[in-house]
Amino acid sequence: MKERAIELTVNGIALNITVPVHQTLLDTLREQLGFTDTKYGCGTGECGACSVIIDDQESLCSCMALASTLNGRSITTAAGLASNGLNAVQQAFIDQTAVQCGYCTPGMVVKSTSLLRKNPNPSEEEIRKELEGNICRCTGYDSIVKAVQQAAQSFPESDTQWDNAVELKAGANS
Amino acid sequence: MSSRILPNFDLLVPNSTSEAVNLLAHYQERAAILAGGTDLIVAMKMNYESEILISVSELDGLDYIDFDPNSGLHIGAKATVSQILDNADVKQHYPALWQAANVFATPQIRTAATLAGNVLRGSPAGDCSCALLALGARIVLQSTEGKREVAIEDFWTGYNQNARKPSELAIEIIVDAPQSATGSAFHRMTRVNEDLAKLNGSVRLDMDGNVCKSARIAMGCVGPTTLRLPKTEKLLQNEEITPELLAHVADMVPTEISPIDDKRSTAEYRLMVSGVVIKRLIEQAATAAN
Numbered sequence: 001m002k003e004r005a006i007e008l009t010v011n012g013i014a015l016n017i018t019v020p021v022h023q024t025l026l027d028t029l030r031e032q033l034g035f036t037d038t039k040y041g042c043g044t045g046e047c048g049a050c051s052v053i054i055d056d057q058e059s060l061c062s063c064m065a066l067a068s069t070l071n072g073r074s075i076t077t078a079a080g081l082a083s084n085g086l087n088a089v090q091q092a093f094i095d096q097t098a099v100q101c102g103y104c105t106p107g108m109v110v111k112s113t114s115l116l117r118k119n120p121n122p123s124e125e126e127i128r129k130e131l132e133g134n135i136c137r138c139t140g141y142d143s144i145v146k147a148v149q150q151a152a153q154s155f156p157e158s159d160t161q162w163d164n165a166v167e168l169k170a171g172a173n174s
Numbered sequence: 175m176s177s178r179i180l181p182n183f184d185l186l187v188p189n190s191t192s193e194a195v196n197l198l199a200h201y202q203e204r205a206a207i208l209a210g211g212t213d214l215i216v217a218m219k220m221n222y223e224s225e226i227l228i229s230v231s232e233l234d235g236l237d238y239i240d241f242d243p244n245s246g247l248h249i250g251a252k253a254t255v256s257q258i259l260d261n262a263d264v265k266q267h268y269p270a271l272w273q274a275a276n277v278f279a280t281p282q283i284r285t286a287a288t289l290a291g292n293v294l295r296g297s298p299a300g301d302c303s304c305a306l307l308a309l310g311a312r313i314v315l316q317s318t319e320g321k322r323e324v325a326i327e328d329f330w331t332g333y334n335q336n337a338r339k340p341s342e343l344a345i346e347i348i349v350d351a352p353q354s355a356t357g358s359a360f361h362r363m364t365r366v367n368e369d370l371a372k373l374n375g376s377v378r379l380d381m382d383g384n385v386c387k388s389a390r391i392a393m394g395c396v397g398p399t400t401l402r403l404p405k406t407e408k409l410l411q412n413e414e415i416t417p418e419l420l421a422h423v424a425d426m427v428p429t430e431i432s433p434i435d436d437k438r439s440t441a442e443y444r445l446m447v448s449g450v451v452i453k454r455l456i457e458q459a460a461t462a463a464n
Contacts, residue, residue: 001185021185021227024215027178043177044216046368051282058256058285063177064215065286068185069208069231111281132368133280
């Protein structure tokens with residue numbers, strides 16, 4: 001087949017879409033669905049600008065995944081983290097000025113949220129290790145690490161935040 | 175070549191292993207198998223083309239990691255490196271594999287990349303591959319004719335080449351069960367963490383007190399495939415691990431490898447550090463065993 005109909009949940013919205021089989025998830029998000037918050041960096045999994053969260057917890061490079069093989073999965077982009085106002089990581093990036101040009105920021109925010117969902121109380125070393133796949137060419141990494149440390153104080157996310165996210169998804173699925 | 179646009183291909187998404195091997199029997203070399211895609215998709219963006227991709231994404235039941243003290247560790251072909259890292263049995267019983275998974279690429283790549291894919295790629299720089307060679311693993315291949323198991327030391331037949339036939343699907347990796355006092359360790363050398371290794375090594379020791387009953391030693395980035403070091407292994411067999419023995423070992427290691435100069439390191443450097451890496455890994459594995 002050259003095209004495939006799939007079910008994909010993006011930022012809490014269940015979608016039935018048809019994608020060209022050779023289209024990367026990154027292009028599906030940006031070109032087909034308009035989620036341009038996910039950035040195209042290197043295209044080969046080195047830089048992390050295209051990071052998304054898959055199935056609510058793990059991070060994934062969307063430039064190396066084919067949307068056509070992600071039938072039934074759930075994808076969250078940086079925009080999806082802000083459906084109820086900024087999440088704690090996004091606010092902390094602003095508070096700590098962990099942004100210069102901003103191109104890596106959506107990937108950094110997504111990866112940091114994934115990290116804190118798996119490990120709500122990381123050491124500095126753990127934060128630096130988990131962010132190895134996200135490259136920033138402007139700030140250096142200290143302010144980013146500080147932002148993750150600040151955000152960690154708001155994790156685990158409150159039950160209300162999780163419930164809202166789950167309800168949004170359930171509503172979208174029904 | 176484009177890092178953004180993939181060449182055209184036909185995608186097939188079988189629901190079962192039997193459907194997948196039937197497709198492979200039909201298409202043979204015309205089809206490539208897509209799992210995590212962290213190698214294949216990048217290769218397709220660079221220079222590789224395949225008329226047909228067979229995705230394993232909807233194959234049922236191949237994402238397990240099961241440990242049994244007698245039969246060893248059974249890892250389904252879809253199990254990711256991230257699953258290896260989160261598995262308590264792997265961490266406890268197969269520290270070399272866990273340590274390799276822990277430094278493997280980046281978190282985003284570990285989410286997608288499968289352990290089986292790392293072995294099938296056959297890169298001499300594969301970290302998990304190096305640990306699996308030391309630990310003793312078998313690759314289970316299935317075709318319409320049935321199943322066969324290939325020992326990992328016979329699996330890589332050359333640079334980026336392996337013993338899988340075009341009609342076969344890798345379905346499982348089995349790692350030998352640890353003995354009562356088995357220890358293992360993995361180490362790799364890189365300039366920065368997310369680099370591919372300039373050299374990696376792994377050691378498995380079956381110990382009795384301070385005496386090594388048998389050893390398996392693997393080293394990567396020093397030949398066309400990840401290598402076992404049989405002469406070095408033999409030096410250790412039924413010997414007490416002493417500083418003098420380890421000095422002999424460190425001298426023997428460079429005689430068994432044939433590194434080259436490339437963009438990540440030089441042959442000279444690799445030869446110089448190889449003995450020390452293995453010596454330290456033996457100490458670490460011996461400690462882990464007792």
